[in-house]
Amino acid sequence: MHKLGLGYTNYFNNKYKRFGSLFQGKYKYKPIKSTFDLLKVSVYVNCNTEIHNITKQKNWVWSSYLDYVDMRDGALCNKNEIYEEFRNINEIKKPKEYEKVCNELIPEIKAVKNLEKYGLE
Secondary structure: OHHHHHHHHHHHHHHOOOOOOOOOOOOOOOOOOOHHHHHHHHHHHHOHHHHOOOOOHHHOOOOOHHHHOOOOOOOOOOOHHHHHHHOOOOHHHHHHHHHHHHHHHHHHHHHHHHHHHOOOO
8 A cells, every 4th residue: 555655646746746745644454354344344435425524425426325225226336245244134124224324333433533533542
C-alpha cells in the first residue's frame, strides 16, 4: 500500500506541478477474523456516507448497499460471504436482516469515529 500510494503521489505531483502529500495521515488495518468482522466492514463501506453525515445510504447509488438490500440487482458483489452471517435466516429475508444490521451499527460506528476524533479510542 505504501509503494502504491507513494507512486501515485509522485505521478500526481509531477503531472500537476505540485509537491507534498495527497493523503491525510496513515492508513490503518485490522485483521478480519470472523464473518461478523467482515459484516461490520461491509456496513462501514456501504454506509459510509451516512456514517459521515453526507446522505442516507439509500440515496447513494455508488455503493453496493442497494444491492445488499435488494433495491437494485447488481452483479458486482458476491453477497454470499456477508449473508453467511445470517445462515439461520430464510434466503428471502437476508436483505432485510442486512438492512437491520446496518441501521443498528451505524450509530455505533459514528460513536467510535467521534471517540477517535478526540483521541479517546
